[in-house]
Amino acid sequence: MTRISTIKFALLMVTCLALGRPVAHGQASEVTIDLDVAKTYQTISNFAASDAWAGQFVGNWPDAKREKIADLLFSLDNNADGSPKGIGLSLWRFNIGGGSTQQGAASGIRDEWRRAESFLNNDGGYNWQNQAGQIWFLKAAKKRGVNQFLGFTNTPPVQFTSNGKAYANGGKVNIAPDKYDAFAGYLVNTIKGIEKTSNVKFNYISPINEPQWDWSDGGQEGCPYTNSEVAGLVRSISSKFNEKKIGSRILVAEAGSINYLFTKGDKAGKGNQVSDFFKAGSPNYIGNLPNVSHTIAAHSYFTTSPLASSVKARKALADTIAQVKGLNFWQSEYCILGDNGGEINGNKRDLGINAALYLASVIHTDLAVANASAWQWWTALSAYDYKDGLIYVDKNKTDGNFYSSKMLWALGNYSRFVRPGAVRVAANVSSGSINHLLVSAFKKGKALTLVIVNPSADAVTIKLNVGAAKVQFASSYLTSQNAELQAGKISGSSSVIPARSVVTITGSIKKSI
Known part of the structure; x- marks a missing residue:
C-alpha cells in the first residue's frame, strides 16, 4: 500500500476502528490491488x-x-x-x-x-x-x-x-x-x-x-x-x-x-x-x-x-x-x-x-x-x-x-x-470508492505473499493486478471472529475478503517483468 493510501485509511479509521465501532456499511465493495513485484523495499529478518x-x-x-x-x-x-x-x-x-x-x-x-x-x-x-x-x-x-x-x-x-x-x-x-x-x-x-x-x-x-x-x-x-x-x-x-x-x-x-x-x-x-x-x-x-x-x-x-x-x-x-x-x-x-x-x-x-x-x-x-x-x-x-x-x-x-x-x-x-x-514489494489499492484495506506484499524467490486487513463491516471483492508479471495465486488463509488461519483456495485474480478479517494470499511468480 502506498503511503498516500495508508494516510487515507488512517484518517478514516481514527473514528472507526475503535472497539465496537467498525467502518460503516456501504463503502468500497470492490477494489483493485496493483502489485509491482519488481519494486522492492526491506528484507524481512x-x-x-x-x-x-x-x-x-x-x-x-x-x-x-x-x-x-x-x-x-x-x-x-x-x-x-x-x-x-x-x-x-x-x-x-x-x-x-x-x-x-x-x-x-x-x-x-x-x-x-x-x-x-x-x-x-x-x-x-x-x-x-x-x-x-x-x-x-x-x-x-x-x-x-x-x-x-x-x-x-x-x-x-x-x-x-x-x-x-x-x-x-x-x-x-x-x-x-x-x-x-x-x-x-x-x-x-x-x-x-x-x-x-x-x-x-x-x-x-x-x-x-x-x-x-x-x-x-x-x-x-x-x-x-x-x-x-x-x-x-x-x-x-x-x-x-x-x-x-x-x-x-x-x-x-x-x-x-x-x-x-x-x-x-x-x-x-x-x-x-x-x-x-x-x-x-x-x-x-x-x-x-x-x-x-x-x-x-x-x-x-x-x-x-x-x-x-x-x-x-x-x-x-x-x-x-x-x-x-x-x-x-x-x-x-x-x-x-x-x-x-x-x-x-x-x-x-x-x-x-x-x-x-x-x-x-x-x-x-x-x-x-x-x-x-x-x-x-x-x-x-x-x-x-x-x-x-x-x-x-x-x-x-x-x-x-x-x-x-x-x-x-x-x-x-x-x-x-x-x-x-x-522482500517487501509494492502493493497499492488503486481503484474503488474510499477504500479501507491495508495491503502489504512480499516475495521470496518465486513465492509471493499478500496480507490484507479488512477492518470494515462489509466484505470486499478484490481484483489483483500484477501488470506484465505472471503470477499464479493458489491459497488463502483467513483469520476472523470465527476462523483461525482457515485454509482456502483461490483461482484467477479475484477473491472476496470477508468483513472484519485478516487474509493471507499465497502464490508463485511464473514470470517477472
Missing part, C-alpha cells in the same frame, strides 16, 4: 515474541499442555484441512533474568511472576538448572524449526547493580562503569552455558531495554541508561565478545518509543539514537564495533494512535534511517497499552477479532511505512487481564488452562507466511 514473564512457569507445566502451546507459537506444520497448526514464529526472545527471583520478597518486585531468575550465584559460580521453564521453550522452538534466537536483559545481574536490586533508584543507571566488563563477562558465560545446556546459539544479544524509562517502581526488572551509558556498556560487551570469539550480534537499544530514534524527545541525553549510535563522528558512535548489529531497535508503544499520527511518525523514522547506509529498523516489542486515543484500551483481555484487527493495523504500518525488517511481540504468554498476550494462561505455576487469542492468529497471517529473507 523475522517475526518474534518473548518468553517473559510466564514462560518460566508454563515451561514446567505438564507435557501435553506445554507441547500444544509450543505448537501454537512455533509450528510450521498443517492440520488435516491445510490450516496451519501454529503461527511459525521465526525468532524467539529469551529473557536473561537479573536474579530477582532468588531474592524473593526482598527483591522489592511485588509480583512473583514479574521477577526473573539468573544463572549467576552469589559466589560467582553458575547454576545451569535455573530458568528451566524458559530453557524448555528454547528447545521446543528449535525442535519446531526456529533458527533465530535472541537473549535480552532488562537489568544487569543484581550482583553487579549499584543498589543490589534488579530495578533502579530515582531513574539513574543502576550499574557503574567499573562493572561493565563484569556484565559483559556474564553475558559471555551465559551464551556459552545456554548453548551447552540446550544446544541453542543466540544469534543476538540485546543488553538494554527501554533505557528512557526510570524503572524505579519495583514493577519489574529494569535499568535506565543515557545514550553515553549505552555506548559505554556496548563497547565493553563488544570487546569481550571479540576477545572470547562470541558470534552473537549486539542489538541496540530497544528504545521505549520510536520517537526516541529520530527526535530529541523528553529525556535528556536519551533521544536521537539513530544519529547518536550510527553516524560516524558522534561521541556515542558504536556502528563500527565488532559484533554490533547494523540495526536500530525500538518499540511501537505510545505511537500507534491516531493512525494519521502513527503514519507521520513512521515516515519520519524511515526517512531518518535511510540516511544511514545499510541500517535496518526492528520493531522489537509491542502489545496494546494505554487507551490509544480512545481507539482501543489495553485493559481487559480480548480473545476476539477487535484487538486482532488493531494489532494487524500496527504490524502493517510498521512494515509498510516504517520499513521494519523485523516485527516482535512482547509476551507470548500472559496471565493477566490485559491485551498483552498471544496466548493467555491461568496464573498457576505448575498447571492450568490456556486460551489462544485472535491476536495470535492475526500475527500468524504475517509470521507463518512472510518468512526470513522475504
